[in-house]
């Protein structure tokens with residue numbers, strides 16, 4: 001099998017199914033075929049091969065790619081062509097992957113269903129009348145539909161794990177600081193992380209191995225040694241201590257989802273792990289805390305889209321101030337505007353202490369909940385989402401219900417710890433996810449547990 005064969009297979013599949021799934025915003029066909037030929041030459045010459053040699057990969061469209069349109073699924077960046085590659089893209093290139101194209105998402109990563117894309121929604125390959133989740137919905141759908149073997153997503157409050165759960169694939173949000181954010185268009189800088197989405201846990205570890213590690217271009221990048229993740233694939237979980245938070249089985253979590261998690265815990269018990277019920281008492285404040293902090297950070301981060309520096313510039317204005325206003329009014333979608341307004345309000349003088357500062361304090365309490373549990377336990381396990389995927393259009397008019405979808409994933413981002421979602425049975429015929437949360441920089445143990453299900 002040559003790299004060209006792999007890349008051909010990927011495009012054949014895309015041409016076969018993507019008019020239904022609608023995962024890609026931009027295809028990189030010509031370049032991919034050239035790159036495949038170059039890699040095939042390496043194969044013949046016997047030159048050193050990268051870790052992910054020849055693997056077709058899709059990249060979420062908020063990760064910048066040199067010379068390839070990067071839109072964040074927003075009209076405001078409709079024709080934006082970056083002049084540099086994100087660090088993760090550089091590292092993938094060094095690992096000899098082939099970037100097949102750029103994947104749809106909720107605009108600026110704000111959403112849980114992919115319906116907030118400024119271009120078109122993406123659909124769940126398991127049931128095209130259902131959403132693939134979001135905001136990395138297309139990253140999960142493209143892997144699930146077999147269009148690419150790997151993809152990159154980003155996770156600010158659940159955007160890798162929730163779509164992975166909805167599409168029956170594996171998605172990891174790494175520890176904050178493990179993967180460089182240089183070249184990731186910022187939504188909420190203190191929460192955003194890029195992470196791998198794959199069909200198997202083993203693939204996931206390979207992809208993380210290729211992208212993790214310190215980057216001087218990102219001041220929040222951690223100076224830690226990257227372990228050999230594959231070495232944790234021992235199949236042994238004997239003696240492992242698992243914490244199961246009672247808050248993750250509360251009201252709103254569907255019976256089918258709970259049953260699947262209990263069945264998974266039984267499997268782990270059978271393999272010699274033990275589990276106990278614990279409490280993360282501040283979880284109930286996580287959603288409010290997240291929406292205050294993430295919207296505040298977004299309102300600052302998105303101020304750079306002003307019609308001057310990148311993307312869309314409105315023709316309907318007579319002076320500079322109007323030009324800013326018109327460009328932003330025409331370019332941003334409804335949800336993005338909602339977040340900017342909420343964030344600007346929370347940061348405004350007179351409200352800053354009551355909202356933003358208070359939310360920061362609650363964030364510390366949420367973080368401490370995790371620290372306390374990890375003093376006694378190796379991992380925390382629960383569902384990824386309260387339910388399986390839902391019908392397209394069923395929540396668009398109700399942002400608060402949509403926000404509830406992330407109730408089990410958001411605390412993890414606030415604490416900065418890593419977590420994976422792995423497929424864990426079905427509810428009403430649709431896949432559900434098992435969430436395994438680990439200590440800071442302990443992705444190894446997460447993989448060790450996740451691998452027990454393969």
Ligand code: GLN
Nearest residue numbers: 109110111156157158159
């Ligand atoms: N759905 C959440 C939101 O809308 C999380 C998004 C994300 O993780 N990027 O903010």
